[in-house]
Amino acid sequence: MSIGFNSNLNMGQEQKKAIKYLCEEYLKYNNIDSSLYDKFNVKRGLRNNDGTGVVAGLTHICNVHGYLISEGERVPIDGELIYRGINIKELVEGCKKENRFGYEEVVWLLLFGSLPTAAQLKGFQDTLCLFREMPSGFVDDIIIKAPSPNIMNKLARSVLALYSYDDRADDTSLENTMRQCIELIARLPSIMVSSYQVKKRAYDNESMVLHPCLPEHSTAENILSTIRADRSFTDEEAKLLDLMLMLHAEHGGGNNSSFTCRVLTSSGTDSYSAISSAICSLKGPKHGGANNKVMQMLEYIKADVKHWNNEIEVTDYLRKILQKEAGDGSGLIYGIGHAIYSKSDPRAVILKQNAFQLAKGTEYEAEFNLLETIERLAPEVFYQHKGDSKMVCANVDFYSGLVYKMLGIPPELYTPLFAVARIGGWCAHRIEELTTCNRIMRPAYKAIAQERSYIPLSER
Missing domain, CATH: 1.10.580.10 (Citrate Synthase, domain 1)
Structure with missing residues (x-):
């Protein structure tokens, strides 16, 4: 196929055709079987199978604590920062x-x-x-x-x-x-x-x-x-x-x-x-960027859910979000879930308290109540959708966008x-x-491409 970068043609259409072709070529040869990650014990996202992070260094600066390991199992606790x-x-x-x-x-x-x-x-x-x-x-x-x-x-x-x-x-x-x-x-x-x-x-x-x-x-x-x-x-x-x-x-x-x-x-x-x-x-x-996404998601819910205080309607809409039938189509309920925190995010707890005090008695109180309803219902919706009993909680981004909005700060x-x-x-x-530290970070990637011989251009 001729890719067709010709300055005399309609570049918009030709560029789209060229990129589509290049993407198709890429997808033909670049799939990685997900089972290989388990076979070679690859820590995707630099995370262990239980969700804990791979230890990459030592630090005095900060500790983020969201669980205990008891008899080999991860036990959720109230988050600490x-x-x-x-x-x-x-x-x-x-x-x-x-x-x-x-x-x-x-x-x-x-x-x-x-x-x-x-x-x-x-x-x-x-x-x-x-x-x-x-x-x-x-x-x-x-x-x-x-x-x-x-x-x-x-x-x-x-x-x-x-x-x-x-x-x-x-x-x-x-x-x-x-x-x-x-x-x-x-x-x-x-x-x-x-x-x-x-x-x-x-x-x-x-x-x-x-x-x-x-x-x-x-x-x-x-x-x-x-x-x-x-x-x-x-x-x-x-x-x-x-x-x-x-x-x-x-x-x-x-x-x-x-x-x-x-x-x-x-x-x-x-x-x-x-x-x-x-x-x-x-x-x-x-x-x-999740704090902005939470507010965008909130606008979708406000527009499409007729009764914000109806838990059945809110639950149905959250289920549609996970099924990529609503929201931005990502399948994500933004602001819910965290890599470390499971029972609670201490930042979200503090922000929620302050957000409520600021919203109480104002035009923002209804939005705060809707966010609180989403926070309460989302874990069960996740469980029903994924069949995963992992505990999830609101993270700091869930309420920060509303606080910024109440402060009059633009999105x-x-x-x-x-x-x-x-x-x-x-x-x-x-x-x-x-x-x-004084040592360059250089993690390993397992190469899975099979060896093959070079083929002259005229023989391909």
């Missing part, structure tokens, strides 16, 4: 009791391994403020002149572009890497907001407003202040966003984006390449906000990988 030995619930409660912002404290804890003193915390907040300013011409040349409809892609591209503004970009010494990480943690919120404002002008035909950051503001306050045209926000709103940042800041070295960062770091590459790769990983709908910023929070964890993992 532990930053440097301290339970996230204690961190959240500590900041709440003292009525203060906690994200900067969490970043310090993740990076350095100890809780900061009052003087250290104030100094760290001041340091982040010092490093927020972008390189000269960066916003004009990298963000304004090259808008993107997708903010996650723009974050990754912008972080990668910072390489060109760094005279010591490839220096992987601790001092230089620390400087790069602090700059990235300080700058990513501004990159996100600027990218969003430019996107509004270029793609939505709306006004673009670029506010400067204010030195007296926390990370959460600056995000709300620069997103909103009038810069106004309440302390309650800022504290809730700060809570979101705290909960999303870290989730262990095995989560996909942190592991991606560690893999690239192990090769000896620069900080900008490693962090941009983590952003690209987080964009995926099976990872950070295109849900996953970027996840990245803004998680960069603290990524940087901690990059520094730990550089200073403690």
Whole structure:
């Protein structure tokens, strides 16, 4: 067959025909029998048969705990998220009791391994403020002149572009890497907001407003202040966003984006390449992009289920989603299930409590109740559909989208906000990988292609 890349033809139709042909050729020769994974004991997804992760390294940074192994069996427990030995619930409660912002404290804890003193915390907040300013011409040349409809892609591209503004970009010494990480943690919120404002002008035909950051503001306050045209926000709103940042800041070295960062770091590459790769990983709908997918799924359910409080109608629709007859056709109930948590996700538990307080008595209460109904019914629907008794629970993405919506944050910023929070964890993992491992990651893949002889072109 002639593939037909002819510039004189209708390129749209010819390209479609060419790609269809190439896909057919690929599928002819590239099937892998699923039984071979068991035969060769392949850990698909770097997971053991019981769902636990393959141990790939050691870390001080974070522990994610969702089950116990008792007499060889996995026993679900209430999930725990532990930053440097301290339970996230204690961190959240500590900041709440003292009525203060906690994200900067969490970043310090993740990076350095100890809780900061009052003087250290104030100094760290001041340091982040010092490093927020972008390189000269960066916003004009990298963000304004090259808008993107997708903010996650723009974050990754912008972080990668910072390489060109760094005279010591490839220096992987601790001092230089620390400087790069602090700059990235300080700058990513501004990159996100600027990218969003430019996107509004270029793609939505709306006004673009670029506010400067204010030195007296926390990370959460600056995000709300620069997103909103009038810069106004309440302390309650800022504290809730700060809570979101705290909960999303870290989730262990095995989560996909942190592991991606560690893999690239192990090769000896620069900080900008490693962090941009983590952003690209987080964009995926099976990872950070799930929070947006939950809200999209909620809109499908709101539109197609006549009575939101009718459990039979909701159950029927969830069953249709799993059968790929409703929703986005993926067969996924977004926000339900997690690789480690089975009985509960501590982040989701905390978010649910705060989401209820914010939604109670507002127009969002009905949506919250619908999400709660989905959370309650989904495990049984999964069991009926798959015949799998594995316990599943709502994960952090299930309620985070609704919280962002109630804060007036646009959907295109849900996953970027996840990245803004998680960069603290990524940087901690990059520094730990550089200073403690010093060996390139190189897992094995079993080759199953049969040996054969080369056939001359004229004889094929």
